[in-house]
Ligand SMILES: Nc1nc2c(c(=O)[nH]1)N[C@H]1C(S)=C(S)[C@@H](COP(=O)(O)O)O[C@H]1N2
């Protein structure tokens with residue numbers, strides 16, 4: 001133990017009031033936290049909950065999951081936050097980045113309803129506690145024919161589904177987004193049937209790729225990307241990845257999503273990335289990578305299931321032209 005030295009008139013240094021071993025251990029510990037070496041530890045989780053409570057811009061620590069790493073160049077943060085689809089804030093790609101400042105993502109609750117043992121509501125803190133946060137780099141391809149490569153932070157949606165204790169009658173999961181005209185200027189327009197609703201079949205929602213997402217690029221989700229919590233299902237067109245979720249409903253029958261209601265011939269329930277099924281108004285065979293490829297550069301070939309072939313068994317025997 002260190003002998004206390006007295007500095008008259010100045011506050012003691014931490015090293016003077018703390019035994020050396022403890023002090024050194026703490027310093028090392030903090031260094032390891034920074035390195036992500038103690039991902040999932042109580043202290044690390046506490047720090048993350050504080051960051052998450054702070055919101056916009058706060059750093060969120062997550063352990064990179066090597067199974068979802070990639071050699072592909074990541075999309076610039078600026079592009080990922082200034083080129084968005086979030087119709088609640090307007091239909092231009094630049095609208096969400098300019099308008100989503102009015103969203104108040106804290107406090108926030110998500111209610112679990114429908115075919116479950118007992119409905120309940122979780123606040124953000126409880127949601128965050130359900131499982132350790134991972135960083136996963138996923139491609140996201142929009143049905144409009146552009147894609148991005150984004151380091152997301154979250155945990156498999158299956159963790160929340162297990163917590164919900166769905167009944168055997170629960171065949172689908174429906175995600176419902178906030179629709180508050182005071183926070184979201186776009187919901188005054190009739191462009192979609194609000195609130196924004198999306199859905200997955202139960203086994204799709206349980207697929208380990210389906211990520212309940214709280215952050216990206218090492219920080220909490222910016223408002224325009226769906227703060228405070230969204231889904232990312234990377235083998236499906238971007239619109240399946242509902243943002244700013246307030247309700248998760250377990251249901252018996254296939255839900256009618258907002259996009260199906262808006263254009264049943266153009267947007268089916270499944271919406272898997274599928275280069276072999278054209279959108280009625282354009283081809284889906286290729287895509288433009290935002291930021292990387294200029295408008296006049298050749299496009300990339302779109303891959304079946306956006307390249308996530310592990311989901312193929314979910315659709316074995318299904319005619320994906322019919323179930324588009
Ligand atoms: N609530 C809500 N979620 C949404 C949308 C939306 O308009 N409202 N757009 C979807 C579409 S079409 C895409 S491509 C992705 C875009 O996500 P990003 O802006 O974070 O890249 O969000 C999806 N989630």
Ligand SMILES: [Mo]
Pocket residue numbers: 085141142143144237238239
């Ligand atoms: Mo999209």
